[in-house]
Amino acid sequence: MTAALQLDDLRVRFALGDGLVSAVDGVSLRVEPGEIVGLVGESGCGKSTLAAAVMGLLPPSTSVTGSVRVAGDEVVGLDDRRLRAMRGDRVSMVVQDPSTSLDPIWSVGDQVAETIRAHRRVGRREARAMATRLMTDVGIPAAASRYDDPPHRLSGGMRQRIVIAAALANEPALLIADEPTTALDVTIQAQILGLIRRLRDERGTSVLLITHDLGVVAQVCDRVAVMYAGQLVEVATAQELFDHPRHPYTRALLGALPGATARGERLAVIPGQVPDLAHQPRGCRFAARCALRTDVCEQAPVLEPVGASMAACWHVDQPLPSLGGAR
Amino acid sequence: MTSRTGFVLRRVLLTLPVLWVMSVFVFLIIRLVPGDPVRTMLGFRATAANVAEVRRRLHLDEPLLQQYVRWVGDLLHGDLGQDLVSRAPLSELLVQRLPVTLELTTLSMTLAVLVGVPLGVRAAVGGRWTRRLTDGFVVLGISVPDFWLGIMLVLLFAGTLTVLPPSGYLPFTTDPVQNLRYMTLPVLTLATAETAYLLRTTRGAMESVLQRPYVTYLRAKGLSPRRIVAGHALKNAAPTVVTVIGIQVGVLLGGAIVVEQLFALPGVGRMIVTAINQRNYPTVQAGVLVIAAMFVLVSLVTDLVVGWLDPRVSDGAGA
Amino acid sequence: MSTVERTATRTRRRPRTTTVVGAAVLAVLVLAALAAPLLAPHDPEAVQSTRVLGSPSASYPFGSDVLGRDVLSRVLYALRVSLTVAVSAVGVATLVAVPLGLLAGYAGGWVDSLISRPLDMLLVLPALLLAISLIAILGPGSVVAALAIAVIYLPILARVMRSSTLVVTRNEYVVVARARGAGHLRIMARHVLPNAIGPVAVQASVLTGFALQLEAALSFLGLGTQPPTPSLGGMLADGRDVLTQAPWVEVFPGLAIAVAVIAFTLLGDGLRRSLDPDGVAS
Numbered sequence: 042m043t044a045a046l047q048l049d050d051l052r053v054r055f056a057l058g059d060g061l062v063s064a065v066d067g068v069s070l071r072v073e074p075g076e077i078v079g080l081v082g083e084s085g086c087g088k089s090t091l092a093a094a095v096m097g098l099l100p101p102s103t104s105v106t107g108s109v110r111v112a113g114d115e116v117v118g119l120d121d122r123r124l125r126a127m128r129g130d131r132v133s134m135v136v137q138d139p140s141t142s143l144d145p146i147w148s149v150g151d152q153v154a155e156t157i158r159a160h161r162r163v164g165r166r167e168a169r170a171m172a173t174r175l176m177t178d179v180g181i182p183a184a185a186s187r188y189d190d191p192p193h194r195l196s197g198g199m200r201q202r203i204v205i206a207a208a209l210a211n212e213p214a215l216l217i218a219d220e221p222t223t224a225l226d227v228t229i230q231a232q233i234l235g236l237i238r239r240l241r242d243e244r245g246t247s248v249l250l251i252t253h254d255l256g257v258v259a260q261v262c263d264r265v266a267v268m269y270a271g272q273l274v275e276v277a278t279a280q281e282l283f284d285h286p287r288h289p290y291t292r293a294l295l296g297a298l299p300g301a302t303a304r305g306e307r308l309a310v311i312p313g314q315v316p317d318l319a320h321q322p323r324g325c326r327f328a329a330r331c332a333l334r335t336d337v338c339e340q341a342p343v344l345e346p347v348g349a350s351m352a353a354c355w356h357v358d359q360p361l362p363s364l365g366g367a368r
Numbered sequence: 369m370t371s372r373t374g375f376v377l378r379r380v381l382l383t384l385p386v387l388w389v390m391s392v393f394v395f396l397i398i399r400l401v402p403g404d405p406v407r408t409m410l411g412f413r414a415t416a417a418n419v420a421e422v423r424r425r426l427h428l429d430e431p432l433l434q435q436y437v438r439w440v441g442d443l444l445h446g447d448l449g450q451d452l453v454s455r456a457p458l459s460e461l462l463v464q465r466l467p468v469t470l471e472l473t474t475l476s477m478t479l480a481v482l483v484g485v486p487l488g489v490r491a492a493v494g495g496r497w498t499r500r501l502t503d504g505f506v507v508l509g510i511s512v513p514d515f516w517l518g519i520m521l522v523l524l525f526a527g528t529l530t531v532l533p534p535s536g537y538l539p540f541t542t543d544p545v546q547n548l549r550y551m552t553l554p555v556l557t558l559a560t561a562e563t564a565y566l567l568r569t570t571r572g573a574m575e576s577v578l579q580r581p582y583v584t585y586l587r588a589k590g591l592s593p594r595r596i597v598a599g600h601a602l603k604n605a606a607p608t609v610v611t612v613i614g615i616q617v618g619v620l621l622g623g624a625i626v627v628e629q630l631f632a633l634p635g636v637g638r639m640i641v642t643a644i645n646q647r648n649y650p651t652v653q654a655g656v657l658v659i660a661a662m663f664v665l666v667s668l669v670t671d672l673v674v675g676w677l678d679p680r681v682s683d684g685a686g687a
Numbered sequence: 688m689s690t691v692e693r694t695a696t697r698t699r700r701r702p703r704t705t706t707v708v709g710a711a712v713l714a715v716l717v718l719a720a721l722a723a724p725l726l727a728p729h730d731p732e733a734v735q736s737t738r739v740l741g742s743p744s745a746s747y748p749f750g751s752d753v754l755g756r757d758v759l760s761r762v763l764y765a766l767r768v769s770l771t772v773a774v775s776a777v778g779v780a781t782l783v784a785v786p787l788g789l790l791a792g793y794a795g796g797w798v799d800s801l802i803s804r805p806l807d808m809l810l811v812l813p814a815l816l817l818a819i820s821l822i823a824i825l826g827p828g829s830v831v832a833a834l835a836i837a838v839i840y841l842p843i844l845a846r847v848m849r850s851s852t853l854v855v856t857r858n859e860y861v862v863v864a865r866a867r868g869a870g871h872l873r874i875m876a877r878h879v880l881p882n883a884i885g886p887v888a889v890q891a892s893v894l895t896g897f898a899l900q901l902e903a904a905l906s907f908l909g910l911g912t913q914p915p916t917p918s919l920g921g922m923l924a925d926g927r928d929v930l931t932q933a934p935w936v937e938v939f940p941g942l943a944i945a946v947a948v949i950a951f952t953l954l955g956d957g958l959r960r961s962l963d964p965d966g967v968a969s
Contacts, residue, residue, distance in 0.1 A: 096588055098584065098587060098588060125590045125591070125592060126590065127590065128587070128588055128589065128590035129588065129589040129590030129591075130590055133588070133589075134585075134588045136585065138581075141580070141581035141582055141585075142581070142582055142585040143582060143585075144582050144586070144600050144603075144604065145582075145604070145678075145679075145680060146600075146603050146604055146677070146678055146679065146680075147600070147603070155589070155591070155599075156589045156590075159589060159590050159591050159592075159595070160590060191679035191680065191683075193679075193680055193683070194683070204585075207589065386811055389808050389811060390811050390812065393811075393812070393820075394820075397820055397823060397824055400824045401824050401825075402824075402825065507949055507952055507953065508945075508949070510948075510952060511896065511945055511948035511949040511951075511952050512941075512944075512945040512948070512949075513900050513903055513904070513941060513944050513945065513948070515903075515904060515907055515923065516903075516923060516937075516940075516941030516944065516945065519923065519926075519927060519930065519937055519941065520937075520938070520941070522930065523930055523931070523934055523937070527930055527931040527934075618812075618813030618814070618816075619813060619814065619815075621813050621815075621816065622813045622814055622815025622816055623815070625815055625816070625819065625908070626815070626904050626907065626908060629907075629908055630927075640819060641819070641908050641909075641910070644819065644822065644823045644827075644910060645909060649823070652820075652823045656812075656816060656819070656820050656823075659813070659816055660811070660812050660813070660816060663811075663812070663813050663816075664811065
């Protein structure tokens with residue numbers, strides 16, 4: 042079965058001031074059809090860059106090597122016209138703040154219809170009808186009467202639903218959701234996540250859910266990939282990740298939570314900082330902050346199967362000193 | 369949509385105090401003249417008898433408030449008083465001269481919009497050379513005094529190549545072709561600076577809009593650059609541009625005064641200037657009143673258009 | 688999009704070529720105007736019937752006008768007059784606008800309304816119309832023209848000062864200063880004013896260019912500087928009669944205005960980069 046998303050050794054580099062920055066450094070990942078995969082990491086770890094690379098939205102001066110295949114079609118090196126045909130049609134994106142995603146002057150309904158008409162030969166009236174149905178699908182009450190409303194008349198949660206509706210209008214194989222609930226308050230968060238899960242169940246759309254919030258992951262993801270400084274350090278099913286975290290970073294993240302499936306605060310309780318991406322250390326990138334660091338960490342570890350997960354660490358399975366192990 | 373009608377009503381009502389302030393100011397023109405305005409008006413013809421008679425005729429001997437009420441009352445009946453020199457009713461004079469000024473201003477603004485706005489859009493999305501060229505044009509257009517430009521145009525087109533007439537006027541209804549020939553140089557004169565200004569404004573507004581976050585999202589939807597620019601960027605930049613157009617109409621009206629003088633066009637502007645030199649205050653008042661009123665009306669229309677374009681404004685949500 | 692940390696390097700930006708050119712040209716013009724008595728090769732008022740409408744030559748670089756007067760000398764003196772009017776008009780307007788705008792932006796509330804409403808009233812009439820009305824009341828002349836121009840630009844400068852003050856007063860150091868118990872007046876003068884004045888300087892330099900144009904327009908209409916004082920606008924009006932025979936009488940004064948206005952505009956735009964990065968001035 043063709044994966045909804047297949048990344049093979051994706052590297053994204055751009056020139057910045059004095060050097061070449063590797064925002065994404067050799068990421069390989071697979072998202073199966075109908076799967077919700079979470080991509081977790083601190084800000085600056087490269088997850089948003091990865092999303093942009095999949096959408097082909099990076100500036101032309103960026104160097105992208107490796108392979109990105111959406112529903113089997115290669116994205117890297119694709120020309121503009123084909124990229125545009127793909128965006129909004131085979132892969133869509135939903136971002137953090139719906140008020141900055143929507144054109145403030147256009148009506149919400151038209152913005153959904155626009156996505157439809159950009160990729161299919163559909164008349165205006167038909168597009169309107171389709172958009173209204175989509176709006177109802179995503180849970181907007183009395184969609185027909187709200188079609189002509191400008192975005193500022195809708196609440197934050199409603200606006201995010203509109204963005205999701207537009208994203209799913211053309212039945213994409215993959216939906217990338219980059220921090221879709223961070224800007225919303227807690228009760229709305231749960232609703233939106235529930236919506237995403239329901240839409241996956243009904244339509245079979247795969248979702249790459251980017252977040253820094255482990256609580257979100259716990260609610261909705263099937264599998265999880267943990268990213269640090271441009272690399273994946275652990276990949277596992279959600280259950281396995283919470284039950285048996287392998288990589289010290291993952292373990293530290295979970296240890297930094299007040300409770301098991303608690304809603305995530307910022308993960309900055311781990312001492313130290315993400316390394317400057319222009320000057321990456323030679324070996325394991327987490328070594329500087331890792332409680333288990335030894336000399337062998339001078340050599341970069343590779344993502345290898347460990348039990349039911351994959352992790353990149355020389356010291357998997359060793360208990361962390363002051364955190365009392367997993368969970 | 370009731371919020372929209374509310375917005376329209378509010379905006380129209382807001383015009384009333386503006387009109388009132390303007391009327392007071394115009395009313396005060398003749399009454400603020402230092403010394404005795406009547407003597408100044410009559411100049412060497414100022415005998416005691418004449419002065420008394422004119423003062424009575426212009427009701428300047430009455431209490432101020434009563435004068436104002438009477439003046440406004442007359443205004444509402446369409447009576448703008450009489451020209452001091454010719455004793456002709458000013459309302460008639462204005463009816464003759466207003467179309468000239470209107471034609472000049474309207475044609476100039478239309479030309480400026482038709483040329484300046486598209487060029488501004490191109491400059492915003494274009495490459496380095498487009499931007500450099502338009503930059504140069506903008507600086508020149510805004511800095512060169514428009515009446516000097518007009519004279520240079522006369523030198524070129526009427527003096528050297530005798531293609532167009534240097535001055536004069538024929539009403540459109542009499543002879544459309546000749547009318548346009550006479551208006552070509554005046555319109556070109558006014559329109560050049562205006563085009564430069566609108567170009568700059570449009571370009572700035574477009575550049576600002578194109579940097580907003582929702583543009584990235586529009587690209588993520590797979591929209592073509594053309595659709596993003598035309599359908600979204602332009603629509604979002606439009607309120608700014610329309611607002612500036614409204615303000616610039618005022619500037620154009622001022623420029624029209626000079627251009628009318630330059631090309632001997634029988635418009636309201638020229639009437640005002642001549643009247644000032646004659647100390648013909650009633651005429652000055654009438655002319656200023658009419659032009660100012662036009663400006664207020666144009667401002668109202670542009671505000672309404674902006675409200676129609678941008679739903680945040682008509683909802684009172686603030687842009 | 689990407690949250691890569693960058694090393695913050697503050698690069699000192701060279702001023703743009705256009706700004707430098709503008710400033711240089713302006714300096715030349717101002718100096719030339721100030722030094723007019725020294726530079727002018729001939730007496731601007733000297734009527735020379737033998738040299739009527741003479742074309743540009745070595746001794747008369749800009750030619751001579753219908754009365755045989757040297758155009759170059761007249762342009763220099765006229766430039767002096769026009770610059771004086773323009774600069775003093777904008778100067779006076781700025782002197783009045785800054786305290787008003789500062790107070791309005793800092794105090795807010797009813798003080799703001801009290802100051803801003805009347806100033807907005809002045810914007811009801813288009814600029815030239817307002818100037819002409821004032822001249823109608825007070826009579827023509829360069830002083831009246833300067834006053835009229837000052838009145839026109841006062842609300843614009845006050846509004847810029849007010850907006851700039853609003854931006855600055857949101858900053859923390861104002862709150863800190865207030866917490867330390869500094870009096871309002873002191874805060875306004877020592878903290879707010881120096882930081883808020885930037886955009887006003889930009890606006891003032893741009894407006895000076897336009898003031899020059901306005902003055903020329905008014906003189907052209909016979910409403911500004913009155914003859915026999917030479918004025919650029921007046922020269923333009925005179926030159927029309929002999930346009931085809933002696934175009935230099937018309938070309939050079941206009942060129943002088945154009946160059947001066949361009950210089951002011953370039954200077955203003957250049958100042959904008961360092962003094963008004965947020966674009967408060969228009």
